[in-house]
Amino acid sequence: MKAYRIRQEINGIEEPPGKTWFFELQAGVIDAGRCIQCGTCVAACPSNSIGVDEDTDLPELVKMCTGCSLCWDFCPRGGLRYEALWPPSTIMPGATADEVAASSVERVDASDTYWKITGGPPGDGLGAVTEAYSVRAGARADGAQDGGVVSALLIAALAAGDIDGAVVTRPSDDPEEPWKGVSHLATTAKEITDAAGSYYNQTMALAELDLSRYDLPAKPKIAVVGTPCEIQGIRAMQARRWPSGAHRIDAVVLTIALLCTKSFDYRGLMLDLLQKDRGIDIDRVSKVDVIRGKMIVEYRDGELAVDEPIKNFHGAALKGCDECADFLGRSADLSIGSVGAIDGWSSVLVRTERGHRALDNARGRLDFRELDSPEALVKLDAFDKRVAFDSLRRPFDPDAPLFIDYAEHVATYEGTDRAPVVADR
Ligand SMILES: Cc1cc2nc3c(=O)[nH]c(=O)nc-3n(C[C@H](O)[C@H](O)[C@H](O)COP(=O)(O)OP(=O)(O)OC[C@H]3O[C@@H](n4cnc5c(N)ncnc54)[C@H](O)[C@@H]3O)c2cc1C
Ligand code: SF4
Ligand code: SF4
Numbered sequence: 001m002k003a004y005r006i007r008q009e010i011n012g013i014e015e016p017p018g019k020t021w022f023f024e025l026q027a028g029v030i031d032a033g034r035c036i037q038c039g040t041c042v043a044a045c046p047s048n049s050i051g052v053d054e055d056t057d058l059p060e061l062v063k064m065c066t067g068c069s070l071c072w073d074f075c076p077r078g079g080l081r082y083e084a085l086w087p088p089s090t091i092m093p094g095a096t097a098d099e100v101a102a103s104s105v106e107r108v109d110a111s112d113t114y115w116k117i118t119g120g121p122p123g124d125g126l127g128a129v130t131e132a133y134s135v136r137a138g139a140r141a142d143g144a145q146d147g148g149v150v151s152a153l154l155i156a157a158l159a160a161g162d163i164d165g166a167v168v169t170r171p172s173d174d175p176e177e178p179w180k181g182v183s184h185l186a187t188t189a190k191e192i193t194d195a196a197g198s199y200y201n202q203t204m205a206l207a208e209l210d211l212s213r214y215d216l217p218a219k220p221k222i223a224v225v226g227t228p229c230e231i232q233g234i235r236a237m238q239a240r241r242w243p244s245g246a247h248r249i250d251a252v253v254l255t256i257a258l259l260c261t262k263s264f265d266y267r268g269l270m271l272d273l274l275q276k277d278r279g280i281d282i283d284r285v286s287k288v289d290v291i292r293g294k295m296i297v298e299y300r301d302g303e304l305a306v307d308e309p310i311k312n313f314h315g316a317a318l319k320g321c322d323e324c325a326d327f328l329g330r331s332a333d334l335s336i337g338s339v340g341a342i343d344g345w346s347s348v349l350v351r352t353e354r355g356h357r358a359l360d361n362a363r364g365r366l367d368f369r370e371l372d373s374p375e376a377l378v379k380l381d382a383f384d385k386r387v388a389f390d391s392l393r394r395p396f397d398p399d400a401p402l403f404i405d406y407a408e409h410v411a412t413y414e415g416t417d418r419a420p421v422v423a424d425r
Helices: 002-011 022-030 040-044 070-074 097-101 110-114 149-159 189-194 205-209 228-239 266-278 310-316 319-323 353-361 374-391 406-411
Strands: 050-052 059-061 131-137 165-171 181-186 222-226 252-258 285-291 294-299 304-309 334-337 346-350 366-370
Touching (some): 070 228, 149 353, 205 222, 228 252, 334 353
16 A cells, blocks of 8 residues: 555555555645644643744654654544534523524534534534633723633632633744734733733644643642644643643643634734835734724734735634634634624633633632624524535545655755654654
8 A cells, every 4th residue: 555655665564554644744734735733642642742943933844754644633633523522412401492593502402412514514603612701800800802801711710729821822932923823821910911912823732732841739630722723722721631742632631712714824814914015114013803894903002004905814724724614613612702792801611610610710810791692603603614515525635645745855955954854763
């Protein structure tokens, strides 16, 4: 078979069945431009063989690959069927007949457990939801994106001793990378506050779960704030036990998904489309927002620097986001976003007992109102799923190789300063 021929060409060893190598992930996802930089492959690798390329922010092989296939199995753009992790939808307590009729909070029937990206029941509400509100923090962290709820919840969980730290996204301190979000484990309220706000780039967040460089208790308890694809990776790895490497998936006790339809390549968006093409002074930027179909950029003095249709920025969007059908972060403990709530508030969907406890801890710091527009969430979720479905309906090419050709793979690196990933095996 072709996959085994590749291995034979490398070193002549007869291959046992059932092996999948990093370079197959590289060819099918990373080099194909489909990687959404979630970091799941880094966290899943039991031999810590996958790192993050400093120039591209993409996964790279840093030592020997054993062909264990876990990077492929858990990759949301590889072997992971993430929708199988979604708990069935529920009727929210207190839903009115009108809301159910508007399919905003409906439990269709048991079949919605089987929703799958390649086809399934069309409507399944907001997923498993026990409570839903619009929420705002009494004292919003400076730079908070919407209601400042995510930061307030994390600070309260830290104060209650429910977590020892939280994986958040803070601004890079490299002057060459203004307004780039980088993943960081915050262990104090100040670090959480300093990381408030949204960065429209992916951070390989799950790579940060190698906690060895932090001073933490022997059994640390960690929250992760992430885009839905990052939470999918955590949930999948927690659901299936295997001899894991340095990354402490077991330490994650709280997951907060940010509602998400799209993320961007940092250089493409911030440096090319905003700084270079539109002359935006990135050092003066106080907020970047993708909202109501527009890209909004504000300066610190209140000046509106950009107010344009989001389609003008699609060239910098991650291609792998088109395939994603999880706008609502259905596998998380809490899903939080701006859609569905009025300006200055966040929409909050509580999905689990852990999520409920996190919200309860922070009650004294938060203002609540009824979720303003569950319909807006349902509508955007349906649109997101349609885009994902369409992106998977490319015509099937029977001549396309199922596995990559080793010689072709190596040839793609000719003339670049990067090495083929199989070189050290
Ligand atoms: C790439 C991206 C796309 C989004 N798309 C939508 C959308 O389509 N619709 C919608 O309703 N909401 C979207 N959001 C969520 C929204 O922007 C806010 O994050 C959310 O409303 C919470 O606001 P807040 O004021 O409660 O949180 P804050 O108190 O401001 O806290 C935000 C938290 O998110 C973390 N964070 C920031 N950037 C990232 C990142 N790139 N990856 C992981 N964590 C990060 C911060 O470190 C902080 O802990 C998106 C967010 C991101 C990062
Ligand atoms: S999508 Fe995530 S798991 Fe897949 S290759 Fe990219 S970083 Fe790794
Ligand atoms: S659109 Fe989906 S794949 Fe892209 S960053 Fe958001 S959650 Fe991840």
